[in-house]
Amino acid sequence: MNTAQLWTVILSLGAGSFLLRFSFLGFIGNRPMPEWLLRHLRYTAVAILPALVAPLIVWSDGPGTEPDLGQIIAALCALFFGWRTKNVFVAIFAGASVMALWVIFVA
């Protein structure tokens, strides 16, 4: 990579990311949005975050690598405790503890 390419990427990525973030907040503002759109938006986070995370857990060392059982168990624990307790800290603590125990005693 050369300096010119690097700065082209940094500045384009900055501008592009801002436009993505500003898109609805900036251009739609307080104009009403249709009910069907709002209904779909209620499920953005609960659909896209799991979709983002699932491949990172199953193929933790990159696409096509062997699944790591410890990471999968840790992820399921975080998910279960977060879901039952509705508490972010409990979920993080459960996931991190299982991962630490796995690294120390099993791996």
Place this chain on the structure above:
Amino acid sequence: MTTTTTKSAYLQGLRDGAPFMAVAGPFALLFGVLATEAGLNLFEVMSFSFVVIAGAAQFTALQLLQDNAPTLVVITSALAVNLRVAMYSAALTPYLGDAPLWQRIFASYLLVDQSYALSHGKFEATPSLTTRQRMAYYFGTCTLVMIIWFIFSYIGAALGTQLPPQIPLNFALPIAFISMVAPMLRTFPHLIAAFVGIVVSLLLAGLPFSLGLFLGGLLGMMAGARAEIILDNKRFGEATE
């Protein structure tokens, strides 16, 4: 009299956002370290983190730059990874769209997974908040995470190649995202949306440009909305009998 003032909403956002320092820190650190290893100098690393503020997109761009991919491919792929922030922007608009333009510009610049997830959850659970209080809460959730993001990008860049490789920094991201999303799974349609998102994204993981992620998110969203309609109709049907 309202019990929540603008200031207390900001402070509550600050408190709710605090644990995510533990998430943003390692990622900024890792980015700083990897970018320095790739040959970026301190000013370039900091500019990257300051201008873009998107961990996953920055890692994608860095990887492709090192692979000597064409500039256009680097930019398109990294933006594709970041496309989800447009959905976050749409999801927050019903709650923050009333705010003055300058606030919406700052809010847009600071829109990341954490600020979106915390704020959207809060706004949904507390409909009585005013737009001012919502904006205050939102900026509260951003404050500490952003400070940590910049400081740890700097530390990572300064440390460069000196970090021991045994520390599994890469697992902080998945655990953080799971911990954010699990408490949001309150209804059956939420579970359907998450399940469809996971299955589709795993099945399509081989597609380029993170297409599996978008299709997973999109289909999960549609499945959740559809499940909500079916459940509502069922309830309505029973009520009229």
